[in-house]
Amino acid sequence: MSAPETRDALAEARRLMTICNACRYCEGLCAVFPAMEMRRVFTDGDLTYLADLCHGCGACHDDCQFAPPHEFAVSVPLTMARVRRDAYQARAWPRALGGLFAHNGLAISAIVTLSIAAFLLGFALANGRASLLAARTGPGAFYALMPHAVLALLFSAALFYAIVALALGVRASWHGGAGNIAPAALWQALKDAATLRYLDGGRHDDGGWGCAEDEAVRPDRRRLWHHATAYGFLLCFAATSAGTLYHYVLGREAPYPWYDLPVLLGTLGGIGLVAGPLGLLAERRRRSPARRDAASQGMDLAFIAMLLASAVTGLALLVLRATPAMGPLLALHLGVIFALFVTMPYGKFVHAAYRFAALTRYAAERRAAVTRNE
Numbered sequence: 001m002s003a004p005e006t007r008d009a010l011a012e013a014r015r016l017m018t019i020c021n022a023c024r025y026c027e028g029l030c031a032v033f034p035a036m037e038m039r040r041v042f043t044d045g046d047l048t049y050l051a052d053l054c055h056g057c058g059a060c061h062d063d064c065q066f067a068p069p070h071e072f073a074v075s076v077p078l079t080m081a082r083v084r085r086d087a088y089q090a091r092a093w094p095r096a097l098g099g100l101f102a103h104n105g106l107a108i109s110a111i112v113t114l115s116i117a118a119f120l121l122g123f124a125l126a127n128g129r130a131s132l133l134a135a136r137t138g139p140g141a142f143y144a145l146m147p148h149a150v151l152a153l154l155f156s157a158a159l160f161y162a163i164v165a166l167a168l169g170v171r172a173s174w175h176g177g178a179g180n181i182a183p184a185a186l187w188q189a190l191k192d193a194a195t196l197r198y199l200d201g202g203r204h205d206d207g208g209w210g211c212a213e214d215e216a217v218r219p220d221r222r223r224l225w226h227h228a229t230a231y232g233f234l235l236c237f238a239a240t241s242a243g244t245l246y247h248y249v250l251g252r253e254a255p256y257p258w259y260d261l262p263v264l265l266g267t268l269g270g271i272g273l274v275a276g277p278l279g280l281l282a283e284r285r286r287r288s289p290a291r292r293d294a295a296s297q298g299m300d301l302a303f304i305a306m307l308l309a310s311a312v313t314g315l316a317l318l319v320l321r322a323t324p325a326m327g328p329l330l331a332l333h334l335g336v337i338f339a340l341f342v343t344m345p346y347g348k349f350v351h352a353a354y355r356f357a358a359l360t361r362y363a364a365e366r367r368a369a370v371t372r373n374e
């Protein structure tokens with residue numbers, strides 16, 4: 001039997017789901033296996049849905065009696081990661097940019113570099129080279145380098161583009177789904193996503209593990225670091241939203257003192273965005289290569305590096321904003337954030353949107369199954 005890496009990802013996923021559907025040993029581990037059990041045949045859409053549901057915790061690989069070196073060579077997390085990688089590319093909007101997923105590390109490095117260079121050049125051309133290293137303090141100090149209206153327009157356009165591209169990708173992933181989605185299913189999906197319910201490999205509330213017996217191979221701290229990263233990101237977004245309200249509603253211009261809400265939220269978020277990605281990198285080093293899709297490595301690392309860079313440059317800007325380093329640091333930070341926005345639909349960030357869509361569909365399917373059985 002050939003190695004899983006050499007088989008077509010969807011064909012391999014179909015083979016594995018057929019084996020797993022007969023075995024069902026892992027049905028308590030996560031949402032993938034109960035969703036699988038609702039099916040007898042697996043369309044391509046079903047398989048990408050199951051792949052989106054998989055959080056890649058690796059628990060089913062550790063537990064599987066049919067994992068390599070067994071001749072069945074079952075490796076669900078590896079295969080699901082390969083299906084996801086192909087699906088991300090196929091759903092990209094516009095389709096022509098799907099290729100960015102294939103060389104993600106290189107593409108994102110180039111876009112970040114260009115973006116930072118464009119901000120540096122823009123600052124220098126608009127205000128003179130010497131202005132880049134001029135120390136400025138007080139309200140409006142940032143906007144001496146780039147007017148607020150230009151900043152707001154540029155970043156709103158980039159974010160709008162990312163949201164539209166992601167929404168079209170999610171629409172392409174839906175495949176009809178479970179029909180109308182009840183608010184209760186949406187609420188369940190929100191709770192599952194907010195708590196990363198399925199990243200724990202079947203851990204129960206009493207602290208015991210699901211089907212897995214060997215605690216020595218866990219606990220994977222990915223859930224903790226993922227929380228730090230996700231909530232750090234959301235806090236930074238909240239900081240930007242608070243800053244927008246300060247600007248337009250209160251008529252107060254950045255930079256703000258440390259005790260103001262945008263700075264407090266941004267600092268907390270920045271700390272989360274440093275700790276989370278560093279923790280995720282450490283967990284990656286500990287993870288068995290047998291559970292990882294080597295070809296997704298560039299995409300995964302590029303996204304972690306982008307988040308880390310956005311936090312480090314933001315925190316450095318906060319600390320050094322009253323010094324001559326403010327200009328270059330502002331260009332660095334804005335360059336990284338702009339690149340993050342425009343590459344969001346073509347990198348690892350998409351997993352958040354697709355996984356949430358899959359969790360919503362799963363919650364709807366569960367509710368429909370319960371109603372049918374009543």
Ligand code: SF4
Pocket residue numbers: 019020021023024025026027060061063064065066067074076
């Ligand atoms: S991953 Fe292995 S143990 Fe788990 S259900 Fe599939 S075949 Fe069975």
Ligand code: SF4
Pocket residue numbers: 029030031032033053054055056057058059060061076077080198201
């Ligand atoms: S979420 Fe974990 S247990 Fe479930 S299929 Fe993915 S790797 Fe296996």
